Every structure is written in structure tokens, then in C-alpha cells.
Amino acid sequence: MIDQSVFDEAFELFEVDFSCGEDAVYTPALVLWALLSQSLFKEELRSCNAAVTRIAAWWVAQGRVVDNNSGAYCRARQKVPDELVAHLVRTIAGRAEQSSDLAESLDDEQAEEMLTPRAIAEVKSKPVTGRVLMVDGFTVDAADTPENQQEYPQNPAQEEGLGFPIFRCVSLISMATGMLVDLAITPYCGKETRETALLRQMIDSLRPGDILVADSYYCTYWLLAMCKARGVEVVMKNHHKREGHPDDAVRICRGQRKVVWSRPQHQSW
Known part of the structure; x- marks a missing residue:
């Protein structure tokens, strides 16, 4: 449902192509990941310094030590437009919708187990287009x-x-x-x-x-x-x-x- 191509296509669509070299630290994918991670934490763990620490920890796990430079991360973060994040949200939601079983009808036994009263079960037993x-x-x-x-x-x-x-x-x-x-x-x-x-x-x-x-x-x-x-x-x-x-x-x-x-x-x- 979600693979690397989803993000690569989004980066290309919004012309986000900074730090593409082999020695790059703040690649578009890592910056996006760190940016989203900030929204999942509170207080100090939501800061740019904390986000940079998470990036550094990821690089250490890859066998590479990098500098904890929050300034470079903040400059890179500004190159990721809000529209790119919104585009990814819509794209991923659309793919999830396509893979859901909403359009598959239920048989009588399934409907009876899942829904009451019977009137609702009869509605659910019909596929939704x-x-x-x-x-x-x-x-x-x-x-x-x-x-x-x-x-x-x-x-x-x-x-x-x-x-x-x-x-x-x-x-x-x-x-x-x-x-x-x-x-x-x-x-x-x-x-x-x-x-x-x-x-x-x-x-x-x-x-x-x-x-x-x-x-x-x-x-x-x-x-x-x-x-x-x-x-x-x-x-x-x-x-x-x-x-x-x-x-x-x-x-x-x-x-x-x-x-x-x-x-x-x-x-x-």
C-alpha cells in the first residue's frame, strides 16, 4: 500500500531535491520523518534539537556518526513545503481506501454477527460503491x-x-x-x-x-x-x-x- 515510490513521487512533484549526495545527512526523507516525529511528542521532545538527536541516532544505527546541528536541520525543514505533507496524507488515505473491504458485501451470517438491528444488517449486506x-x-x-x-x-x-x-x-x-x-x-x-x-x-x-x-x-x-x-x-x-x-x-x-x-x-x- 505504501512504499518508497509514494515519497519519491511527492518529492519530485514538489521539486524537493536537496542533499542528494552520498555524504548528505539531512535528506528529504529523513527531514520529513523528523518533522513528523516532532508532532508526535510533547515539550522538550518536540524541539528541533530532539528531532536532530533522533536523526543522529538513526545514522549511528547505520554505522555513521554525524554532527548534531539543529541549524542545518531547520534550514532543510523549511525546504519541505506544507503542500507536500498534505499531498502525502491524501495519497496514503486514497490508497488505504482502495485496499479496504468496504465494497465487499457480507453474507447474512456475517451481517447478523456484526450489526443489529436487522435493518442495519440488511443495509450492510449490500456493497457500497x-x-x-x-x-x-x-x-x-x-x-x-x-x-x-x-x-x-x-x-x-x-x-x-x-x-x-x-x-x-x-x-x-x-x-x-x-x-x-x-x-x-x-x-x-x-x-x-x-x-x-x-x-x-x-x-x-x-x-x-x-x-x-x-x-x-x-x-x-x-x-x-x-x-x-x-x-x-x-x-x-x-x-x-x-x-x-x-x-x-x-x-x-x-x-x-x-x-x-x-x-x-x-x-x-
């Missing part, structure tokens, strides 16, 4: 630096100087593999910073046959219309401000009915 993706939002506190405060201001409800810069994020997660399919990031507040606006930024990540699972916050006319235009099905709870049992609803069977939504005022986008 596309991906099942869950969309949800979250926030992340960033380092309290002047640069972050300017680009990602703190919660306006907090007094100035008492809060941290905040990223608002919306993710698309594969429910077959649990892997990140796509991610959108914006400041916590301001124009086009709501979760629905971030999902619109990722709408091209949805493919015909996909099933989008979301909470009631995303249940808007425009999102459903955009998904329908792309051949994407949606599963989400009705928005709490919308009538769940309108008088003009047509009953299909127990728990199912057909409701017609009128298009709201046209949006500029």
Missing part, C-alpha cells in the same frame, strides 16, 4: 506569537491578551479506514470561517457515489444541492430550526417520508 466520509469541525489552540495572533486571532469573547490564537478546522474522515481524506483551516472568526464555508472549500474532494455523514449543523439546502449535483448521498440529522414533520410531507413507510424543500434566496457564491 463509493466512500463513506464523515465531516466534522474542531478548533486548535496555536502558539501565542504575534504572527499567529495577527493571522489567527483569539476568541473575540476573551479579553485581549488572555487567549491563544485559534485555528478553526473541518476534516473529512474515511469511515472505512479512519484516515484523513482532506482538511480545511481558517481563522476562528471572520468572513467565510464557518464550518459550512470550510466544507465548501473541500467540495471537490467528494466524488460520485460517496456518502457524506454529518451532524445537523451541516443540514442546509445549499450543501445538499451541491452534493446532489456531484452524485453524493448525504446522511445527517435534520437541522433543529427546520420543521421535521411538515404538513405537506408524503409518507413512504414507517420512519420514511418525502419532503420538498424550496430554494432559499440565492447566495453570491
Whole structure:
């Protein structure tokens, strides 16, 4: 599923080709590995010095002693663009999705063992032609630096100087593999910073046959219309401000009915 070619193709695509000589210490692959390792640790082990120590330890295991030069590592790290990391995340998630067994149907015995009630088992017994993706939002506190405060201001409800810069994020997660399919990031507040606006930024990540699972916050006319235009099905709870049992609803069977939504005022986008 994941081999060296995945990374070689990414490095070539983003023209990352520093330190290719035999005596090179901070190769693109090692720098990427160390960069990702920093996100897995806390406090001192997250520092560039700690990352350089891990690289040095790896080289020692290969029978070579290298200098613990954090400056050289930091300069090399700046040559690995964020877009390369995002590309790798999407590529690996796509490969994992292709190797999953989501499209394989279950027989009655398997379905009965795995799922209840029977109605759910009957759904699971049918193959899914596309991906099942869950969309949800979250926030992340960033380092309290002047640069972050300017680009990602703190919660306006907090007094100035008492809060941290905040990223608002919306993710698309594969429910077959649990892997990140796509991610959108914006400041916590301001124009086009709501979760629905971030999902619109990722709408091209949805493919015909996909099933989008979301909470009631995303249940808007425009999102459903955009998904329908792309051949994407949606599963989400009705928005709490919308009538769940309108008088003009047509009953299909127990728990199912057909409701017609009128298009709201046209949006500029």
C-alpha cells in the first residue's frame, strides 16, 4: 500500500531535491520523518534539537556518526513545503481506501454477527460503491506569537491578551479506514470561517457515489444541492430550526417520508 515510490513521487512533484549526495545527512526523507516525529511528542521532545538527536541516532544505527546541528536541520525543514505533507496524507488515505473491504458485501451470517438491528444488517449486506466520509469541525489552540495572533486571532469573547490564537478546522474522515481524506483551516472568526464555508472549500474532494455523514449543523439546502449535483448521498440529522414533520410531507413507510424543500434566496457564491 505504501512504499518508497509514494515519497519519491511527492518529492519530485514538489521539486524537493536537496542533499542528494552520498555524504548528505539531512535528506528529504529523513527531514520529513523528523518533522513528523516532532508532532508526535510533547515539550522538550518536540524541539528541533530532539528531532536532530533522533536523526543522529538513526545514522549511528547505520554505522555513521554525524554532527548534531539543529541549524542545518531547520534550514532543510523549511525546504519541505506544507503542500507536500498534505499531498502525502491524501495519497496514503486514497490508497488505504482502495485496499479496504468496504465494497465487499457480507453474507447474512456475517451481517447478523456484526450489526443489529436487522435493518442495519440488511443495509450492510449490500456493497457500497463509493466512500463513506464523515465531516466534522474542531478548533486548535496555536502558539501565542504575534504572527499567529495577527493571522489567527483569539476568541473575540476573551479579553485581549488572555487567549491563544485559534485555528478553526473541518476534516473529512474515511469511515472505512479512519484516515484523513482532506482538511480545511481558517481563522476562528471572520468572513467565510464557518464550518459550512470550510466544507465548501473541500467540495471537490467528494466524488460520485460517496456518502457524506454529518451532524445537523451541516443540514442546509445549499450543501445538499451541491452534493446532489456531484452524485453524493448525504446522511445527517435534520437541522433543529427546520420543521421535521411538515404538513405537506408524503409518507413512504414507517420512519420514511418525502419532503420538498424550496430554494432559499440565492447566495453570491
